[in-house]
């Protein structure tokens with residue numbers, strides 16, 4: 648994660664919680680035209696409360712601001728939570 652964050656400044660986001668120090672993260676990458684959402688976990692106890700949405704929307708805003716026209720997220724077939732998200 649440190650390598651990706653160094654290559655993509657401002658695109659490694661961490662959500663801090665009250666009881667748990669970190670409740671969510673997301674990494675973004677950018678090839679100049681399109682961006683990728685990578686490594687998006689929300690803490691199991693913090694799910695379905697809008698955290699994943701807030702992380703992705705914040706990342707999307709940052710990628711748009713640096714010229715990205717398209718945002719991609721790879722979802723595996725055997726990940727029903729991610730598909731529903």
Ligand SMILES: CC(C)(COP(=O)(O)OP(=O)(O)OC[C@H]1O[C@@H](n2cnc3c(N)ncnc32)[C@H](O)[C@@H]1OP(=O)(O)O)[C@@H](O)C(=O)NCCC(=O)NCCS
Nearest residue numbers: 687688689694695696697698699700721722728729731732
């Ligand atoms: C995918 C993940 C990040 C979603 O995070 P989250 O904080 O629960 O998502 P949000 O609460 O922001 O949900 C956003 C929307 O997706 C829906 N959603 C999220 N998870 C859902 C689920 N399992 N089933 C149905 N709907 C779901 C929410 O209801 C919400 O819809 P709404 O805006 O219409 O109400 C979380 O389930 C997770 O960490 N999963 C394990 C890691 C993972 O698979 N990451 C994604 C890899 S592609």
